[in-house]
Each structure stands twice: as structure tokens, then as C-alpha cells.
Amino acid sequence: MEENEGEVRLDLYIPHSQVVIKHAAQVNINIKAEVTFYRIELQRILPQGDRLRTQNELEYRNWLQDLAKVVIKASRVQATAQDQGLGELLAKAEAHLK
Numbered sequence: 001m002e003e004n005e006g007e008v009r010l011d012l013y014i015p016h017s018q019v020v021i022k023h024a025a026q027v028n029i030n031i032k033a034e035v036t037f038y039r040i041e042l043q044r045i046l047p048q049g050d051r052l053r054t055q056n057e058l059e060y061r062n063w064l065q066d067l068a069k070v071v072i073k074a075s076r077v078q079a080t081a082q083d084q085g086l087g088e089l090l091a092k093a094e095a096h097l098k
Contacts, residue, residue, distance in 0.1 A: 035083045038074035042089040045070060049096050067093055 045067055052060040071093045078086050 031077065031081050034077045035081045035086050038070065038077055039083075039086050039089060041070050042074060042086075042093060046089065046092055046096070064096065067096060071097065 045063070048063055049060070049067070052063050071090060074086060074093075075090060078090055
């Protein structure tokens with residue numbers, strides 16, 4: 001117990017949680033890396049939507065499925081990171097998913 005005295009137990013605040021953050025700097029760099037990854041991924045995927053919408057309905061549906069998968073994961077990262085650029089890309093993606 002003495003070894004863990006400086007750590008905050010999140011399970012007291014979040015029921016059934018097993019999260020213990022020992023290296024906050026690593027968490028921050030992981031979040032930054034995920035933000036960068038999803039920004040690049042959305043920047044790559046979004047421009048394809050308008051072209052596919054008019055050219056091929058089946059490919060457009062597949063594109064929407066791929067976009068939805070990326071949006072789900074990116075929105076989880078956005079909830080943590082609150083990155084303005086990622087938020088703007090997610091708003092553009094949301095317009096396609098309506």
C-alpha cells in the first residue's frame with residue numbers, strides 16, 4: 001500500500017473501473033498521437049464522399065460504413081482531447097452521416 005500512496009484511485013469515482021494512470025505524460029502523447037491519426041484519416045476519407053455519391057451508390061455505401069467506423073473511434077478521442085481541428089472534421093463527417 002505504501003508504494004501506491006501517491007496514486008489516485010479512480011475506482012472510487014468510476015464504479016467497476018480498473019484504470020490507474022501512472023505516467024500521465026505517456027497518456028498525453030498517446031492522445032496526441034490518436035488525434036493526429038484520426039485527423040489524417042478523416043482528411044483522407046472525407047473528400048472521397050462527394051465523388052462517390054454521384055458515381056457509384058454501392059461504393060458510396062461502403063464509404064459511409066468506413067466513415068462511420070472512423071467517426072466512432074475519433075469521437076471517443078475527441079471527447080478526451082477536445083481538439084478543435086478534429087472537432088471540425090467530425091462535424092463535416094456528421095453532415096455525410098445524416
